[in-house]
Amino acid sequence: MANILIIDDDQDFSRAFQRIIERMGHPCRIAQNIRDAFAQLKSMNCDLIFLDVNLPDGNGLAHIKQFQSFPSLPEVVILTGDGDSDGATLAIANGAWDYVGKPISLNNITLILQRTIAYRASKEQNRGPRKVKRSAIIGESPVIMGCLEVMGKAAVSKSNVIITGETGTGKELFARGIHENSDTPGKLVVIDCTNLSTHLAESTLFGHTKGSFTSAHEARDGLFKLANNGTVFLDEIGELSLDLQKSLLRVLQERKFRPIGSEKEVSSNFRVIAATNRDLRLMVEQGLFRNDLYYRLNGHQIEIPPLRARKEDILLLAEYYTEKFCRESSITPKTLTPEFLNALQAYNWPGNVREFVNTVAVAIDNCQDEPSLYSHHLPVDVRIGIAKNSFRHHPDKEQPTLLEPGRHHGAIPLPFSPGDDLPPLREVREIVVGQLENAYMRQLLELCDNDVPTACERSGLSRARLYELLKKHSIRLK
Structure with missing residues (x-):
C-alpha cells in the first residue's frame, strides 16, 4: 500500500483519478496547487506524487526537487496534458520517476504503482547509507547529499564516471572522494587535459624509452602506467583535440599502449573518472567530441550544482x-x-x-x-x-528555473542564523526595517529616474521625509 498525492487543478480529472487509485487499495489525497501540496506533504508520509505541469501558482516542473526533499522522499511522476520533449528532458534529468501524458490508461496507472512500490520497498530494505569519506566536500543540502550518494555508489563500482559542473564547483574533490572510498590499491593520477599539447601528449600519457627522441635522456613511465591498479582522473576532458580523443579511446578499450620508442605494448589496469564544465552531448552533436569515446566514458554521472x-x-x-x-x-x-x-x-x-x-x-x-x-x-x-x-532584473525564461529544496524564504535576509542565540526583537526590527528602507529607496529613485516630485507622489512620502531617508541611508540623488 502506498500513500499518494495528486497535484492537479482539474477537479474532475483529480477526483476520477483518486477513485481509481483508492479502488486499488491506496490512500490518496488531492492538492489543487503547489502551496496546498506543500501544506499536505508536511502532514503525510507520501510515497508517490502525480504532478501536473501547469498549476495556478507555478510550473510543477520547477518544484520537483522541493517535493522530493520532504522526509518521506516521495517519487514524482509528471502527468500532463500539454507534454513536450523539453519538459520530459527537464523532468527526468531532475529526478522524476516518469513523464506521462493525459489521458492515462488504467494499465499504465497499475504499472507505475507496482514499479514504484517495488522500488521503494527495495530501497527501504537496503537503507542504511554507506558511510563515505567526504574529504573537503562541505554541505548538507539535498543536492549535495544526492551527489554524495552517487559518489558512494560509484566508489564501489568499476564503471567509469563523468563529473559535470561549472568551473570551481569541486569536480576534483568528488573525483578524489570516489578514489578514496574505493578499494583501489593504486594512486589517483590527475591528467589536466587543458595542458596536453599534441606533440608532447603521447610521451606524457604513454611514456618513452631512453633515446626515443632528442631530449629523452632516460626512460620514463607515462601517466597511464603510473595509474596501474588505481584511478585516472581526466580533468576537463572536453578540451581534448579529436586526435588525442582517438588515441585515448584505444587505451580505454584495451587498457594497453605502446611507449614511444618501444616495440612492446604495456598493460595497465585502471578505472577512469572524467570531468568537464562543457556539455559533452552537445559537443558530440557538433562533431567536437567522439561519440564512441563519450559512450565509453559515460557510466555513473555526477552533476555538481553551482554554489x-x-x-x-x-x-x-x-x-x-x-x-x-x-x-x-x-x-x-x-x-x-x-x-x-x-x-x-x-x-x-x-x-x-x-x-x-x-x-x-x-x-x-x-x-x-x-x-x-x-x-x-x-x-x-x-x-x-x-x-x-540588488537592482538586477531576471526576465522569465521559457523553461522554469529549478527551485532547490529549502527555498521558501523571503528576499530580505534575517539578521540571525538558525541555532544561534536570538538578539533582542527591537534590534532585529531596526536591522530589517533599515534593510527594507534602503532597498526601497534605491529602487524608488531608479524607477523615478531620480525625480523627487515623482518619487514623493509614487511613494506617498513628503519631500522632507524622503530627504530624511536618503540621508539616513547615504543615498545620493544623481
Missing part, C-alpha cells in the same frame, strides 16, 4: 573555512556576524566554491586583529557584485 543553487550550505562553508584559515595562520578564531553571512548569501558566486574559499581568505586577511567578520571585510569586487544584484 548559487545550494546557498543553504554557505553557513557550513563559511564556518569550515574560517576555522581552517584561522588555525593555519595561528590567529584567534573570528566570529561570523549575521551581517557578514547575509552578504555571503546575497552574492551569486560565479566562481562557485573556489571563489568562495578565496573570498573568505581575503576577508580574514582584511579583518586583521578585529574579532568579528563584517561585510566590509569582503573583497571590493564581491561587495560591488552584491550591490549590483
Whole structure:
C-alpha cells in the first residue's frame, strides 16, 4: 500500500483519478496547487506524487526537487496534458520517476504503482547509507547529499564516471572522494587535459624509452602506467583535440599502449573518472567530441550544482573555512556576524566554491586583529557584485528555473542564523526595517529616474521625509 498525492487543478480529472487509485487499495489525497501540496506533504508520509505541469501558482516542473526533499522522499511522476520533449528532458534529468501524458490508461496507472512500490520497498530494505569519506566536500543540502550518494555508489563500482559542473564547483574533490572510498590499491593520477599539447601528449600519457627522441635522456613511465591498479582522473576532458580523443579511446578499450620508442605494448589496469564544465552531448552533436569515446566514458554521472543553487550550505562553508584559515595562520578564531553571512548569501558566486574559499581568505586577511567578520571585510569586487544584484532584473525564461529544496524564504535576509542565540526583537526590527528602507529607496529613485516630485507622489512620502531617508541611508540623488 502506498500513500499518494495528486497535484492537479482539474477537479474532475483529480477526483476520477483518486477513485481509481483508492479502488486499488491506496490512500490518496488531492492538492489543487503547489502551496496546498506543500501544506499536505508536511502532514503525510507520501510515497508517490502525480504532478501536473501547469498549476495556478507555478510550473510543477520547477518544484520537483522541493517535493522530493520532504522526509518521506516521495517519487514524482509528471502527468500532463500539454507534454513536450523539453519538459520530459527537464523532468527526468531532475529526478522524476516518469513523464506521462493525459489521458492515462488504467494499465499504465497499475504499472507505475507496482514499479514504484517495488522500488521503494527495495530501497527501504537496503537503507542504511554507506558511510563515505567526504574529504573537503562541505554541505548538507539535498543536492549535495544526492551527489554524495552517487559518489558512494560509484566508489564501489568499476564503471567509469563523468563529473559535470561549472568551473570551481569541486569536480576534483568528488573525483578524489570516489578514489578514496574505493578499494583501489593504486594512486589517483590527475591528467589536466587543458595542458596536453599534441606533440608532447603521447610521451606524457604513454611514456618513452631512453633515446626515443632528442631530449629523452632516460626512460620514463607515462601517466597511464603510473595509474596501474588505481584511478585516472581526466580533468576537463572536453578540451581534448579529436586526435588525442582517438588515441585515448584505444587505451580505454584495451587498457594497453605502446611507449614511444618501444616495440612492446604495456598493460595497465585502471578505472577512469572524467570531468568537464562543457556539455559533452552537445559537443558530440557538433562533431567536437567522439561519440564512441563519450559512450565509453559515460557510466555513473555526477552533476555538481553551482554554489548559487545550494546557498543553504554557505553557513557550513563559511564556518569550515574560517576555522581552517584561522588555525593555519595561528590567529584567534573570528566570529561570523549575521551581517557578514547575509552578504555571503546575497552574492551569486560565479566562481562557485573556489571563489568562495578565496573570498573568505581575503576577508580574514582584511579583518586583521578585529574579532568579528563584517561585510566590509569582503573583497571590493564581491561587495560591488552584491550591490549590483540588488537592482538586477531576471526576465522569465521559457523553461522554469529549478527551485532547490529549502527555498521558501523571503528576499530580505534575517539578521540571525538558525541555532544561534536570538538578539533582542527591537534590534532585529531596526536591522530589517533599515534593510527594507534602503532597498526601497534605491529602487524608488531608479524607477523615478531620480525625480523627487515623482518619487514623493509614487511613494506617498513628503519631500522632507524622503530627504530624511536618503540621508539616513547615504543615498545620493544623481
